[in-house]
Amino acid sequence: TKRTISFVVNDGSLNSTAVTRDINFTAVNDAPTDLELSANTVNDEAPANTAIGTFSSTDPDQKDNFAYSLVSGIDDVDNNAFTINGNSLKINNSPDFKTKSSYKIRVRTTDNGNLTFENGLTINVNNGREIPNRLTNPNDDVFNIKGKDAKVKLEIKLTGHSSKKVNELGLFTVDDAKGMIDGIAPGAEGYAKAALKRSKVILSAIANTPNGFDYNNLSSLLELNSGQSFRFLLVQDGTLDAVRNDPNSIGKLLFSSVSTQKITKLGDDGFSLGWKDTSGNSSTDFNDLVVKIKQTDQALPLGTNLQDKFQGEVIDLRDVKQSVNAKFNVYREASYNNYVGFYQVTDENGGIDTNGDGKPDILTGQAGYTQAAVRGRIAGIDLSVSNEGSATLSGTFQPGAIFVPFIIVNGSPDALLDKDSNNDPAVYFPFLGANSDKSPHIRMLASNTFGFEDLPGGGDKDFNDLIIKVMTTTV
Known part of the structure; x- marks a missing residue:
């Protein structure tokens, strides 16, 4: 695309010259960001080659075309039972609800520039009874x-x-x-x-x-x-x-x-x-x-069981039996060099077990709570990024517990845990009783996505000083 601009050059006195120049802009292709199927059910004993639904893609580029394909990866176990024709998903053989009530497939969308996005999908078999309007x-x-x-x-x-x-x-x-x-x-x-x-x-x-x-x-x-x-x-x-x-x-x-x-x-x-x-x-x-x-019919993402509840900005892995790998996308819009970590609590109220007996020894708001939380932080999960930057970091959560984020404002754990209390930075938690100003400093922006406010008293309440998006998978 070509654009023409005009401007005036002045030498600082009375002399000036008007100039016109052409500038060429080159469009950059963006990858698709989402993939959906218009329907995810098929009737029991439907004929072979029955169309299930049609695929659609979300892409920042307005006029992209997309090609769809079945690919290997998570949830690909039933790929062989289906065929994609254009943007239509078809089942190869007549389904039998008694032997198989659902299928899992993995689909890739590819745009004009050969950039891709993948998603795992579940296809349910209607057992013949009328499905209510959900x-x-x-x-x-x-x-x-x-x-x-x-x-x-x-x-x-x-x-x-x-x-x-x-x-x-x-x-x-x-x-x-x-x-x-x-x-x-x-x-x-x-x-x-x-x-x-x-x-x-x-x-x-x-x-x-x-x-x-x-x-x-x-x-x-x-x-x-x-x-x-x-x-x-x-x-x-x-x-x-x-x-x-x-x-x-x-x-x-x-x-x-x-x-x-x-x-x-x-x-x-x-x-x-x-x-x-x-x-x-x-x-x-x-x-x-x-x-x-x-x-x-999607399963709740790992860790989100408490996130719709009071002070639920936590990762709840109490019902998980395996270690959990976590990938953290970190974003920052703040002048402060903030630090976010996670610590383990005994229950939904935020109690901390300091002697290993599984019972809370320090409750939110009690003296020493902040130091106990920071001292007991999960090793290897140290989240920070430069201003107006982003980063992808990783760590591991152990199963069977609740893990809580905290933010250290313009400081580090070492500054809080040294012997000089005069240099202690502010630390904020999801639990309002644990915050010195009793104000919210962490918000749920979406499932497993937390926004942080680093100023006291709620500050400017933009909750974008740090944003942490957590993606969890079992080992």
Whole structure:
């Protein structure tokens, strides 16, 4: 692409010359960032060569074409049972639910520039009984989710945000299609307090993203009971943790309504939710925070069991039997040289075992808690990066425990653990009681993705001073 620019050269006196130059721009191809299949079920005893669904790819390049192929790797065990024709996935032989109720495949999308993205997919066999509409919007802003199992999962993917506030999206369960909670109707006195008790953290959308950090790929998975009804809320410029800790801030909760949320039905049995906060923007666009929601059969990522709960910015590996390899993507937008590490706790409340008997010896807020956490940090997980930079680091978590992130502000573990307390840097945790200012300093940006704020009292509340994205796999 060629562009022409004009400019004036002046020698500092009265003489100047106008010049026109042509500049050629060369487009750079970007790799695909996501791969989806339009449907993931096939009927029991469906004919051979039945089409399951069609593939689509997400790519920063607007006019890319994609080729799809079955490839070896994680979840490739049933690749031989399928054929890809163009962008259509077909099953080679008639499926039998009694002998095999699901298949796992691994698919690669390749763009025009030969750049690729891979994803493991699960294809379920419908056993002939009618599959209920898994995710529905039966009334106003109330949703209902159903599935063949007692537990079902909801995927929430961030697709856009324009607010200058760092808002947190939450979900809370309700008793019926009217949104009632224990007999309290939406908008009635006591409803906000009742909703807060039932609320689950989903994700936060930060206003300013560090270099290299792509919010388009952020998503969270929640597990709910089949048949459960629920609504959404937004915590404006705050967190559910902070509101629970300070009941006087309950006014930060913004409940869904026709003036705050726009619901759009999508063609893949999902919905788009667009929010408008009260930041003063008079625009009618509901784009302050936009997510796509749909029912999914994906397994919860390793470590996320507690992340929808109060002070749940942790890696929970209590139900894991093998060591876990962790890859950490680290991003920074801060002048301070911050350090992030992880330490082990005995329970969801953050107690630390110092004598090895498995019981908490130091609780959050008690004297010596910070030193015990830093002293007991997991060896080999020392996360930092230069300002406006990014890095990929790795480490190992042992199974059967909860691991908690902490941030040392503009300092290192050595500065905290030496004998000179005058040079101790500030240290912040997910547990508000352990923080000297009792303020949140760590947010859930998505599943296994944490944003950190390094200034006291909540600082500028941008939560982009460090961002840690953790990818976990068993050894």
